[in-house]
Amino acid sequence: xxxxSLLILPGDGIGPExxxxxxxxxDWYGAKRGLAFDVTxxxxxxxxxDAHGVPLTDETMxxxxxxxxxxxxxxGGPQYDTLDFSVxxxxxxxxxxxxxxxxxxxxxxxxFDALADFSSLKRDVVAGLDIMIVRELTSGIYFGExxxxxxxxxxxxxxxxxxxxxxxIARIARSAFELARKRNNKVCSMEKANVMESGILWRDVVxxxxxxxxxxxxxxxxxxxxxGMQLCRWPKQFDVIVTDNLFGDLLSDVAAxxxxxxxxxxxxxxxxxxxxxRPKAMYEPVHGSAPDIAGQGKANPIACILSFAMALRxxxxxxxxxxxxxxxxxxxxxxGLRTADLMGPDGGTPASTTEMGDAVLxxxxxxx
Ligand code: NAD
Numbered sequence: 001x002x003x004x005s006l007l008i009l010p011g012d013g014i015g016p017e018x019x020x021x022x023x024x025x026x027d028w029y030g031a032k033r034g035l036a037f038d039v040t041x042x043x044x045x046x047x048x049x050d051a052h053g054v055p056l057t058d059e060t061m062x063x064x065x066x067x068x069x070x071x072x073x074x075x076g077g078p079q080y081d082t083l084d085f086s087v088x089x090x091x092x093x094x095x096x097x098x099x100x101x102x103x104x105x106x107x108x109x110x111x112f113d114a115l116a117d118f119s120s121l122k123r124d125v126v127a128g129l130d131i132m133i134v135r136e137l138t139s140g141i142y143f144g145e146x147x148x149x150x151x152x153x154x155x156x157x158x159x160x161x162x163x164x165x166x167x168x169i170a171r172i173a174r175s176a177f178e179l180a181r182k183r184n185n186k187v188c189s190m191e192k193a194n195v196m197e198s199g200i201l202w203r204d205v206v207x208x209x210x211x212x213x214x215x216x217x218x219x220x221x222x223x224x225x226x227x228g229m230q231l232c233r234w235p236k237q238f239d240v241i242v243t244d245n246l247f248g249d250l251l252s253d254v255a256a257x258x259x260x261x262x263x264x265x266x267x268x269x270x271x272x273x274x275x276x277x278r279p280k281a282m283y284e285p286v287h288g289s290a291p292d293i294a295g296q297g298k299a300n301p302i303a304c305i306l307s308f309a310m311a312l313r314x315x316x317x318x319x320x321x322x323x324x325x326x327x328x329x330x331x332x333x334x335x336g337l338r339t340a341d342l343m344g345p346d347g348g349t350p351a352s353t354t355e356m357g358d359a360v361l362x363x364x365x366x367x368x
Contacts, residue, residue, distance in 0.1 A: 188239075
């Protein structure tokens with residue numbers, strides 16, 4: 001079997017700081033679990049612009065297409081705000097998503113017990129929560145034609161078009177069912193089939209794919225507005241939620257905020273399966289480059305470490321090792337160690353980025 005390959009793109013601001021902690025975790029898996037990765041590191045965003053005059057070189061793009069998974073830190077910073085739109089750091093990230101055709105955006109909402117009091121909801125509603133929103137990312141109303149603002153008589157009309165083909169729905173449905181098989185085998189599909197034809201087609205196609213290819217997965221349907229309500233009322237009823245681009249945009253933000261700090265939120269974007277059966281994949285924390293704390297050792301590395309845990313589970317079929325890593329993080333948080341973003345005003349001395357990373361390694365060692 002060939003060694004799985006990873007392209008690491010730390011990026012800007014706190015990106016390199018949090019990625020340094022992930023590198024320690026990756027090295028630990030090579031040394032202690034016999035799970036070696038062929039790791040290449042490269043530049044993206046402002047760092048690539050500074051070195052090459054573009055936020056992503058063609059060579060880096062080609063590498064991203066070849067590897068089993070890309071791990072990205074964050075891009076951006078105030079020093080790049082005045083650059084031409086075409087070379088802004090964010091264009092590097094968008095190019096990766098577009099050219100790899102990453103149509104499935106995975107946003108987990110996972111609440112570590114030790115942080116349950118951080119949520120705006122009651123502890124028993126969120127403690128132990130572990131759900132996954134799968135949002136269709138490259139079609140739907142954000143891309144449909146016709147679009148624009150036109151004049152009709154003496155007033156302006158704003159137009160956007162919700163448009164989904166059967167194949168676009170089928171591929172995101174397959175992504176959700178595949179994920180459910182690696183989790184608790186339950187998918188809830190959300191749309192507005194009561195008022196939208198695209199919702200009727202969505203429900204039909206998801207059901208067809210389920211019945212023909214994934215009858216072992218429990219499938220339910222819910223109107224997206226009721227889904228938002230249920231996410232706040234009793235989110236633990238869900239495992240995987242699959243939904244379109246617009247509803248997914250809203251529902252994934254609702255679900256993410258059930259769990260507390262931005263420094264804790266990982267994400268993945270997946271595309272079509274490659275020849276080796278693994279999906280094209282990029283894993284990254286939800287947060288940005290946090291210029292306000294960059295270079296100060298204050299960043300919480302957990303979102304980025306959890307993004308690697310997602311890679312273990314969804315790209316490398318190492319679910320038990322992903323559980324081990326998440327368990328190590330749970331142990332560290334339960335011990336009371338906190339980076340500054342996870343502390344209240346009277347919380348004491350926060351841990352630094354490296355202290356948090358070292359504590360995760362110690363907990364990994366203790367798990368053996
Ligand atoms: P941000 O996520 O960088 O920061 C928002 C707030 O959260 C800041 O106060 C920051 O200190 C804090 N924060 C974020 N991550 C943290 C962590 N790991 N640990 C502790 N605190 C953390 O969002 P922003 O300030 O709106 O944007 C800053 C830059 O990042 C901008 O250039 C923006 O374009 C870029 N950005 C990039 C991405 C990405 O790379 N995917 C995403 C969002 C924003």
